[in-house]
Amino acid sequence: GIQVEQSPPDLILQEGANSxxxxxxxxxxxxxxxxxxxxxGQLINLFYIPSGTKQNGRLSATTVATERYSLLYISSSQTTxxxxxxxxxxxxxxxxxxxxxxxxxxxxxx
Amino acid sequence: xxxxxxxxxxxxxxxxxxxxxxxxxxxxHEYMSWYRQDPGLGLRQxxxxxxxxxTDKGDVPEGYKVSRKEKRNFPLILESxxxxxxxxxxxxxxxxxxxSGNPYEQYFGPGTRLTVT
Numbered sequence: 001g002i003q004v005e006q007s008p009p010d011l012i013l014q015e016g017a018n019s020x021x022x023x024x025x026x027x028x029x030x031x032x033x034x035x036x037x038x039x040x041g042q043l044i045n046l047f048y049i050p051s052g053t054k055q056n057g058r059l060s061a062t063t064v065a066t067e068r069y070s071l072l073y074i075s076s077s078q079t080t081x082x083x084x085x086x087x088x089x090x091x092x093x094x095x096x097x098x099x100x101x102x103x104x105x106x107x108x109x110x
Numbered sequence: 111x112x113x114x115x116x117x118x119x120x121x122x123x124x125x126x127x128x129x130x131x132x133x134x135x136x137x138x139h140e141y142m143s144w145y146r147q148d149p150g151l152g153l154r155q156x157x158x159x160x161x162x163x164x165t166d167k168g169d170v171p172e173g174y175k176v177s178r179k180e181k182r183n184f185p186l187i188l189e190s191x192x193x194x195x196x197x198x199x200x201x202x203x204x205x206x207x208x209x210s211g212n213p214y215e216q217y218f219g220p221g222t223r224l225t226v227t
């Protein structure tokens with residue numbers, strides 16, 4: 001099955017810093033999503049991005065499908081950005097489980 | 111507001127006492143799914159449903175049942191809970207057939223934290 005690797009596993013930042021999170025996947029996908037799991041455990045959809053680039057406020061994401069990786073950029077980080085960021089992929093249509101990476105744990109201090 | 115809701119959000123129960131975790135979505139999605147999240151094991155799919163009356167096993171179905179009698183609801187049933195089912199549970203939904211926009215983007219509920227003693 002598809003393997004999903006995220007790096008770095010942990011990231012500690014001061015408020016205002018920028019960061020880049022990476023997701024590598026082992027096969028072609030037609031669904032790639034980034035999630036933020038907040039300290040209360042909720043999974044928040046950030047991006048649906050099987051290819052291309054998207055931006056939403058201070059966050060942006062780029063997926064290079066041909067090279068099998070995706071990047072999540074967080075600019076001017078805030079303490080509320082803390083939590084775990086997951087990349088998840090699926091190779092087929094709906095009905096296939098999303099395969100999640102192990103996540104990047106981000107801690108932003110003021 | 112488009113959303114997936116789960117109830118209860120938190121539950122502490124005892125071994126063997128049947129329980130149901132409800133899941134409902136208001137986006138007219140065909141596909142619904144249950145995941146569990148455990149430390150060190152990540153999120154794993156329990157069951158999924160492609161449409162009403164169509165369900166199938168995911169990676170870890172043992173000890174769980176599901177039903178899909180209405181499009182919007184997909185309850186997860188634990189007939190005889192055991193401590194190894196202590197976990198954080200998520201329901202998710204998406205479209206099942208290609209359409210415009212983000213065809214297969216999955217939307218997750220807020221999670222149900224279950225403890226079985």
